[in-house]
Amino acid sequence: MxxxxxxxxxxxxxxxxxxxxxxxxxxxxxxxxxxxxxxxxxxxxxxxxxxxxxxxxxxxxxxxxxxxxxxxxxxxxxxxxxxxxxxxxxxxxxxxxxxxxxxxxxxxxxxxxxxxxxxxxxxxxxxxxxxxxxxxxxxRSREARQRAQQAAQEELVEDLLSHRFQNLAELACRHPLAWDLDRPQAALVIEADRAGSGTVPETVNRQLGHLVRERVPGADYVVAPRGEQWVVLMAFPSMLSPAAFKEQVQDWVGELRRRAYPYLEGRPFAAGAGRLYPGAGDIYLSFQEAKTALEIGRFGRSAGGVTFFEDLGVLRVLHRLGMPRLREFAREVLGPLEAYDWEHGTDLLFTLRTYFQCQMDMAATSVRLGVHGNTLRYRLKKAEEVLAVDIGKIEVQANLYLALTLVAGA
Structure with a gap:
């Protein structure tokens, strides 16, 4: 036996x-x-x-x-x-x-x-x-091959983002990766939520990077780390309309989110997307746009979403002032209303934000808030008194919209 x-x-x-x-x-x-x-x-x-x-x-x-x-x-x-x-x-x-x-x-x-x-x-x-x-x-053998491939990807991404090349032909000779530099490309920047400590835990950041590198279906891309963020360069067979580009990116991020949910210790992640450019020569511009979109999205929009640079409007210009100055502007405009809500236990700031989200439509705002039209009119009038403004004036609407956009979800 x-x-x-x-x-x-x-x-x-x-x-x-x-x-x-x-x-x-x-x-x-x-x-x-x-x-x-x-x-x-x-x-x-x-x-x-x-x-x-x-x-x-x-x-x-x-x-x-x-x-x-x-x-x-x-x-x-x-x-x-x-x-x-x-x-x-x-x-x-x-x-x-x-x-x-x-x-x-x-x-x-x-x-x-x-x-x-x-x-x-x-x-x-x-x-x-x-x-x-x-x-x-x-x-272990597969890991060694993956490390070599990742190192090659990271070197290519770094050269593209830093614009360290004279022309694309030189870059193609320098990097043996089978990556078509002439295809339309765009950059995404992805980062896990910083809530609480203000930093992303190393385990969460590593797991997010592992998930991104797993070849999430729906896009052809290379990826590289940058600090606590992950940079994804996406390539497309042809130029897409802005709507088609956004749809593909949102679908890809949605699939990544579905896969990542059980592994990120309950933390969401956010993504900023730059514009789509005809070739890799301009990808560094898309990268700068993606960073801007992520930063504004972190500050002024709900956590866990995709913010497109294309959708930022005037914030694309104002962002050059720096986020500290934009935060100061938002506090100056809305600070009195926040203080009043805190002191009196009211929700005037939330009411005002909902009013603008509903395109200043009284009926739609009443339905969303679940209040009578007269109650809504009273709240808006009270907000005007506290802020000492006339919401009917276009310049006041512009200031309030910008300030509310900056503080939403912050």
């Missing part, structure tokens, strides 16, 4: 080595383990996202692509070369029994798990840990 077990262990190890030599990748390695154990096996990254799955005619009970936190927790506690077991919840029926082992040092690449109601043979635990070692070899 011991001879048969040793023979099967050698046969299993030989299959793993053959798969590595044939560059079968993670699916090939997991398929060998699945066939040997006749049970579903999966590989998840450190955050619990399923990277690879092999299941012999069974449906894995977590179709959303995330393993239960129990598997991640047990795997993180398990020393390399060892396994841990437990029962993970399923959406229907009894829990799913599993064995899990870390992949790489301190689970740097994630966790390998086998799911089975009857997997209790200690002799087969070695197959699980051996497969995890083989997966680590593949993932």
């Amino acid at each position: 011991m001879y048969m077990t040793a023979s099967r262990d050698k046969e299993f190890a030989a299959k793993l080595l053959d798969a590595l030599a044939a560059d079968a990748g993670l699916p090939g390695l997991l398929r060998i383990l699945m066939q040997a154990l006749a049970s579903p096996v999966l590989l998840a990254d450190p955050a619990g996202r399923i990277l690879c799955l092999q299941a012999p005619g069974r449906e894995v009970p977590w179709p959303e692509g995330l393993v239960p936190p129990e598997i991640v927790r047990e795997g993180s506690r398990c020393p390399p070369g060892k396994t841990a077991s437990g029962v993970a919840p399923a959406r229907a029926g009894e829990g799913i029994r599993y064995k899990v082992t870390p992949v790489g040092r301190e689970a740097e690449f994630g966790y390998l798990a086998v799911l089975s109601q009857g997997y209790e043979d200690p002799a087969r635990e070695a197959w699980l840990t051996q497969t995890a070692t083989a997966c680590a070899v593949v993932m």
